[in-house]
Amino acid sequence: MSLPISLRSRLRLPLIAAPMFLVSGPALVTAACRAGVIGSFPTANCRTVEELDRWLADMGADLKRAADETGRAPAPLCPNLIVHRSNPRVREDLAAVLRHGAEMVITSVGSPEPVLPALKDAGCLVLADVASVRHAEKAVAAGVDGLVLLTAGAGGQTGWANPFAFVRAVRACWDGIVVMAGGMADGHAVAAAEMLGCDLAYMGTRFIATRESLAKDGYKQMLVKSRLDDVLLTRAFTGLETNMLRPSIAAAGLDPDNLPVRGSIDISKDINAAERERQEAAGSGARRWKDIWSAGHSVSGVADVPTVAELVARTAAEYAAAKGSVQGVQS
Numbered sequence: 001m002s003l004p005i006s007l008r009s010r011l012r013l014p015l016i017a018a019p020m021f022l023v024s025g026p027a028l029v030t031a032a033c034r035a036g037v038i039g040s041f042p043t044a045n046c047r048t049v050e051e052l053d054r055w056l057a058d059m060g061a062d063l064k065r066a067a068d069e070t071g072r073a074p075a076p077l078c079p080n081l082i083v084h085r086s087n088p089r090v091r092e093d094l095a096a097v098l099r100h101g102a103e104m105v106i107t108s109v110g111s112p113e114p115v116l117p118a119l120k121d122a123g124c125l126v127l128a129d130v131a132s133v134r135h136a137e138k139a140v141a142a143g144v145d146g147l148v149l150l151t152a153g154a155g156g157q158t159g160w161a162n163p164f165a166f167v168r169a170v171r172a173c174w175d176g177i178v179v180m181a182g183g184m185a186d187g188h189a190v191a192a193a194e195m196l197g198c199d200l201a202y203m204g205t206r207f208i209a210t211r212e213s214l215a216k217d218g219y220k221q222m223l224v225k226s227r228l229d230d231v232l233l234t235r236a237f238t239g240l241e242t243n244m245l246r247p248s249i250a251a252a253g254l255d256p257d258n259l260p261v262r263g264s265i266d267i268s269k270d271i272n273a274a275e276r277e278r279q280e281a282a283g284s285g286a287r288r289w290k291d292i293w294s295a296g297h298s299v300s301g302v303a304d305v306p307t308v309a310e311l312v313a314r315t316a317a318e319y320a321a322a323k324g325s326v327q328g329v330q331s
Helices: 026-035 049-070 090-099 116-121 133-142 163-171 187-196 217-225 246-251 267-271 273-282 297-301 308-330
Strands: 015-017 038-042 077-082 104-108 125-130 146-150 177-181 200-203 231-234 242-245
Touching (some): 026 038, 038 104, 049 077, 049 090, 125 133, 125 177, 187 200, 187 308, 242 246
Parallel strands (some): 077 104, 146 177, 177 200
Antiparallel strands (some): 231 242
């Protein structure tokens, strides 16, 4: 495996609590890091760069307290920079991440090339979201340390490829860090990803339904009640292929089987603080992410709303059981 030993030794599980728009906040991120998995969040979840500075400072202080209390370093937190050209804040968010000395960063929705030099100069480990082998090759050529493979089962903005084929195709030409995103419902899936040749797994949907997440209670309960067949792949809300929950679309008064196709990607509309406040003040009309919710194929594995610590402990037990079963067969 290509994960640095200094990082692997701080992990209870080879797992990242995936960055989720308007869901991953300081409580979820720090709880994940304390529990021994990498906690990540989109910097766009903060309404302003000043708020991002506060989040990073507060989370850093919380994790320092955790280290002092336990005598061991927690897992790192990992900001996610949305690098699409329509994001007007990417440079300012990058500067904030650098000010706070992030150990790891994930780049998504675009080429990591514009932000890579500054991150690498700061000694930061950089992982890039990719949805095809061609995009993986471009990210490797740009100089990333790792690839997050967005497979067909990922929630939110997703990929199209089968995870088994995608991982093996990338491993044929890349010996750096590989992370698999999509369909991670439990520790058995994490162990399977590792056997395929991944260093880490991404788990998102399961972490939405935790007590620390920023998701509305209705969203969490919808995840508990939903199953894989309730996940709809659509371009209607972001301009990209996105996995969304059919029940939330219907609850918003829309027909899941008759949705328009959004023609272009405009990240600025999602992250603009003034636009968010205007919509919230209006209090009417269905808003993507706020009222129309995403989920991955792993939604069938959501049966309750535990704390992050409880979820990680459960996943670790499942992971150990899966590894034990494989070792038993091999012996």
